[in-house]
Amino acid sequence: GAVVSQHPSWVICKSGTSVKIECRSLDFQATTMFWYRQFPKQSLMLMATSNEGSKATYEQGVEKDKFLINHASLTLSTLTVTSAHPEDSSFYICSAILREGRQPQHFGDGTRLSIL
């Protein structure tokens, strides 16, 4: 079946570092991917919509200069957390939908980001 792969699964780094997270659709083309942030015992919160070949669309309150999104191909979107600080520590999850529509939506396995 369709699979979405995220890499890395866990990152620990010092404050001020920029961290890049990759999201790949392994066996299908995804014109649209989504990036979520999840705090412990909370639901997934949509951060941005990543569109292949165009600029990402950010949700209200999400700093686009802080969370850089690039969707350079139909199978890869990247999220870069720039100059990360401890408050950026969270679980980041991506998802992708099939080219023809919104079903099904597949989630990656998430990336745990810990900023010291």
Add this chain to the structure above:
Amino acid sequence: KNQVEQSPQSLIILEGKNCTLQCNYTVSPFSNLRWYKQDTGRGPVSLTIMTFSENTKSNGRYTATLDADTKQSSLHITASQLSDSASYICVFLGGGGADGLTFGKGTHLIIQP
């Protein structure tokens, strides 16, 4: 406002027992409802998917129900196993934002031996 409320927030049961998780919603309209299982530190994995016109859907030991009149959905787990320990999230395709989804906060289920 489209909302999804899940209950209980946390649940602890003994291995082998059955349990039922609840999801009350005000999302309208919606195309389908999914129940996801999210293991700690992992992404959500789909268990069941139902359209708004379906009442029940099973996947092994998991059975989801949908009552459009009371705006309630439930996920019943039969003969629980230790590997069932996870968060269970109900998600509606509808009423949401750019991703088209409305998420519940999930029920954290712990299965004790």
